[in-house]
Ligand SMILES: Cc1cc2nc3c(=O)[nH]c(=O)nc-3n(C[C@H](O)[C@H](O)[C@H](O)COP(=O)(O)OP(=O)(O)OC[C@H]3O[C@@H](n4cnc5c(N)ncnc54)[C@H](O)[C@@H]3O)c2cc1C
C-alpha cells in the first residue's frame with residue numbers, strides 16, 4: 095500500500111508573518127519556513143499505520159518553492175521513505191485551483207492508495223484542497239477525521255462535522271484530511287536524521303506533470319489589494335488588590351458590555 | 353434578475369439550514385440578488401426553503417440529496433443550480449460541510465475559489481471579496497480574473513442581513529454525477545449546551561486556558577460566560593487537556609472570532625491564540641503572570657489569581673443585574 099502525505103511548508107507561526115504589500119505574497123525572508131504542524135500530524139498517522147501493517151510505503155508530497163526543500167528532510171527524518179517536491183518558478187503565487195491541479199497531477203503520476211492531508215493549512219486556512227483533489231482524481235474523500243482506521247481496501251473513521259460527529263467509510267483509493275485531535279507528531283530520532291540524508295527526494299517541474307501550461311487559460315483568483323492593519327496597542331494593566339472583579343464589572347458597565 | 357448571487361445551503365447533518373445561512377444571504381444582497389440552492393432530505397426541503405426565503409432568498413431551488421453519500425450529492429445539486437442561475441458569484445458558508453461542497457464545486461466549474469472571506473463588495477469589474485490574513489494582521493482583497501467566483505464565507509464575519517422575501521420555490525431534479533463518494537455510517541449530534549450563543553457569531557466570548565487547571569474548574573469560565581450572555585471559548589492547551597470540546601478552540605487552528613468583547617481567563621496569549629481573537633473590539637485578560645503576552649493586546653489587563661477574581665466578577669455582574 096502506498097500512502098502519500100500532503101505536507102505544506104509554511105511561515106513559522108511562532109514569529110510574526112509578513113505579507114509583501116507590493117506583491118501580496120508571503121515575504122519568505124521575514125519568517126522561517128517550516129513544515130505545517132497539521133501535515134506532521136498527518137504524517138504521524140501514516141507512519142503509525144506503516145508500523146502496524148506490512149508493505150506500507152509512506153511518501154511525502156509538497157508543492158513549494160525550491161528553497162523549501164530542506165524542510166522536507168524533517169518528514170524523511172520522521173520516517174517517510176521518500177519525498178516528491180514540485181518546485182517551479184511559474185508556480186509563484188499559485189491560487190488554490192492551480193495548487194489543486196498540480197498536486198492532482200503529481201498524485202496521478204506517482205500513484206497512491208491513500209492520500210492523507212491536514213484539514214486546513216495555517217497560512218491558507220482554506221480547508222478546501224481535499225474535496226477539490228477528490229473531484230479532480232475521482233476518488234472518495236473524508237475530511238476532518240479525528241480517528242482513522244486503515245485496512246487493505248478501505249479507510250474509516252470519525253469525523254468532526256457541524257453539530258456533531260459522523261462515522262464515514264471509503265473504499266481505497268481515497269483521500270482524507272485529519273484534525274489536531276490526532277496524536278502529536280513524533281520528534282525525529284538521531285538515527286532518523288542520519289537516514290534522511292540518504293532518502294530520495296524527487297524534484298519535479300511543471301514540465302514533468304500533465305497540467306495546463308498556460309495558467310491564464312482558466313479563470314484564477316487574484317489579489318487586488320493588500321493593507322496592513324495597525325497592530326493593537328496594550329491598554330490599562332492593573333494588579334488585583336482584592337477588588338479586581340468589581341473593577342472589571344465597572345469597566346464592562348462603562349462600555350455597556352454588561 | 354440583476355446580478356444573481358447563488359448561495360449554497362446544504363442541510364446541516366443534524367437537520368436545519370447550515371450555520372451562516374443568514375450571513376451568506378446578507379452578503380449576497382449587498383452585491384446582487386440573493387438566490388439559494390437548498391439541498392437536503394426530501395421531507396425537510398419545503399421547510400428549509402421557507403426559512404431561506406425568510407432570510408432573503410428571492411428564489412429558492414431545492415434538490416433532494418442522498419444523505420448516505422458524503423459531499424457528492426450536494427456538489428451535484430450546487431453545480432446544477434449554477435448552470436440554472438448563471439450567477440456572478442457563489443457564496444457558501446464556511447461550515448465543514450460547506451467547505452467540502454465549495455471545494456468540489458470549484459473543481460467542477462473550473463472556477464476560482466476565495467476561501468474564508470469576511471466581506472464582499474462590487475467594483476467596475478465585478479465582485480471583490482475580502483480576507484483577513486495571518487490572524488487579522490492584513491486585509492487582502494481578491495477577485496476572479498473572469499467568470500464566477502466561488503467563495504466560502506467565514507461564520508460570524510458578515511453583519512448585513514437581507515430583507516425577507518416571499519417564497520418562490522422551484523424543486524429540481526439533479527442528475528447524479530456518479531463521482532465516487534465516501535459512505536456515511538452514522539451521525540451523533542453533539543450534546544446541546546444550554547442556550548449559550550454559538551462561539552463563531554457571538555457578540556461576547558469568554559475563553560479559558562490551561563490556567564483553569566481542571567475540567568471541573570473550567571466550569572468557572574462557563575458560569576462567567578452565562579453571567580454575560582457570552583459564548584465559551586478555549587485555548588488549545590485547554591482543549592488538549594480535555595477541559596473543553598475541540599469545537600470551542602479559538603486561534604490559528606481553531607475558530608477565528610471578532611466579537612465586541614473577548615475575555616481571556618488563564619490564557620497566556622501565545623501568538624497562535626492571539627491570531628484567532630486579536631480583532632475583537634474590546635479585550636480583557638486575567639492572568640497571574642504579569643509578563644503573559646495576552647496583556648500586549650488587552651484593553652484591560654488584570655494581573656491576579658483567576659480563582660478569586662472570577663467569582664467576584666460573577667457576583668458583581670449578578671448584583672448589577674439586580
Ligand atoms: C501550529 C500551531 C497551532 C496552534 N494553534 C492554536 C490555537 O488555535 N489556539 C490556541 O489557543 N493555541 C494554539 N497553539 C498553541 C499555543 O502555542 C499555546 O501552546 C496555547 O495557546 C497555550 O494555551 P494556554 O494559554 O491556555 O496555556 P499556557 O500558555 O500554559 O498559559 C496558561 C496561563 O494561565 C495562567 N494561570 C495559571 N494559573 C492561574 C491562576 N490561578 N490565575 C490566573 N492565571 C493563571 C498562567 O500564568 C499562564 O499565563 C498552536 C500551536 C502551534 C504550534
Ligand SMILES: Nc1ncnc2c1ncn2[C@@H]1O[C@H](COP(=O)(O)O)[C@@H](O)[C@H]1O
Nearest residue numbers: 100157211212214215218220221222223
Ligand atoms: N502546496 C501544498 N503542498 C502540499 N500539500 C498542501 C499544499 N497546500 C495544501 N496542502 C495540503 O492540504 C491541506 C489543506 O490545505 P488548505 O486547503 O490550503 O487549507 C494542508 O493541510 C496540506 O496537507
